[in-house]
Amino acid sequence: MGLILPEHYDPRLSVRETQEAIKYIRDTFQKEFGKEMNLERISAPLFVEKSSGLNDDLNGVERPVQFDIAGVPGETIEVVHSLAKWKRMALYKYGFQPGEGLYTNMNAIRRDEELDNLHSCYVDQWDWEKVIKKEERTVETLEATVRNIFKIIKHMEHEVWYKYPQAVKKLPEDIYFITSQELEDMYPDKTPKERENLITKEHGCVFLMKIGDKLASGEPHDGRAPDYDDWQLNGDILFWFETLNCALEISSMGIRVDEKALEEQLVKAGCEERKNLPYHKMLLNGELPYTIGGGIGQSRLCMLLLDRAHVGEVQASLWPEQMRKTCKEHNMILL
Template identity: 90%
Template sequence: MELIIPENYDPRLSVRETQEAIKYIRDTFQKELGKEMNLERISAPLFVEHSSGLNDDLNGVERPVQFDIAGIPGETIEVVHSLAKWKRMALHEYGFLPGEGLYTNMNAIRRDEDLDNLHSCYVDQWDWEKVITREERKEETLKDTVRTIFKIIKHMQHEVWYKYPQAVKHLPKDITFITSQELEDRYPDKTPKERENLITKEHGCVFLMKIGDKLGSGMPHDGRAPDYDDWQLNGDILFWFENLNCALEISSMGIRVDEESLAKQLEKAGCEDRKNLPYHRMLLNGELPCTIGGGIGQSRLCMLLLDRAHVGEVQASIWPKEMREECRKHNIILL
């Protein structure tokens, strides 16, 4: 996606007021998230050992930032892409029980990310994970959790409106559920992103389910690593965003793979060699709890609630000089 400049754009808050609003949203949302979903705040790593198999492989082509550490010779260290697998290991090691969960502030570097209104090389999100029973590995559990997260985001809209009535974006009243196959059947001649935009514009907020496996067309809707989400029990929360005339993804989440779905997805993805990694061996041996989890973009949420045109208005990152200059000309101030 190329840089989009909304016509007659007005951020409505100064840079210092924006910084104040960012802190308020982040502080308030994580408290609400923890309370409503029974999640404890824990510390999390910025990097992991490559040999652990704990890093998120995203679509399988993105390059992690790698370096070595003098105290651990011979080991490659990687800055995390996300904490999708690490969280499940933490739940196991810390003795969390069904119905209990954790959340953490996750910071990552994605060096191959396109830089535009929505995408940055710096990623900040609330990574969360919760233990469920094997019987709860079903669509009903997924949908109930999505509705809870949507309720928290809606509550945040009211909180922000109270403090910054001139700046808040008003969100839809409800969230609509649809599968990626239903979406392809509805718009067979459109690209996946075009389908997302059409359905999200129609409903305001959508949870797009079942992402990662091949559709009837023979292609997946979008890439998903085969070793954390169950492709039949996952999805993305999308909000329609008028400023950019597109769907804005706020969260990617899902019920995690069990032994059976992990084996199937590794085979489909041609990644069966991962079965020998420590994390994957534990999972295949049934040593890890069943969980549901995901990530909620911190900057994306601030961007949504404050109705901003560029993610750089709500996070400090690196942007091309030309982009900074063009944004400044149109009252888009990148931090």
């Protein structure tokens, strides 16, 4: 995307006021989110054993940060990219039942991320997962869950407005649903990102469904690992973000693969060897619960609600010195 420098940008809050607002949003949202979604907060790891197969492979090309531990000889340890698979295992181990779920503060390092207004090598999100019944693996379940999350985010807009009326961004009143194939049919001559921007600008907030499988054009809308989301029952929540003139992804989520979807998607992705990993064996043997889950970006949500032009304004991370200097000249103070 490259660095975007909005003209006449005004953050409207000082750095210290911003820090106070970040804490308020994070504390308030997770409390409301847990209550509305019937989720318990649990502790989560920063790293996992490579041999477990629990790390999220994202698009399959990103390199996890790896190291060894003296007390666990012969094992490669990986900093998590996300907790997509770990959460499902936790629901199984802790005995969660249908309708019950968990959320956790997930911190990750993505060393290959291109650094710009929206992307950082440090990822902070609320990872959540909920047990559902097999018969609930439907589009209706997915859409109802998305509407509930949208309602919680809208409620946060009002909460933030009470405390920071001069800074809060006005959000749309509803969320629009569309599949990646419908979107390609609408704009066949556009790139996936251009399509996302066009549809999100039109509707304000969009849930873009069915991401990962090949479209009629022969290419997927975007990459998705084959072993957590069911590509027919997933999607991204996108808000139109006028400050940067683009769609802002707040959440990637979906109903997770069952045995059949995992088999099919591993073949499509050319990753059939993963069937021998412990997690995948359990899933194929029907030992793990059926679940729905996703991640909600903590810094992205703060960016959205406070109308900030750079994720570094609401998150402490590493940035090139020249980027810090340029941003400061345009009233974007990176933490």
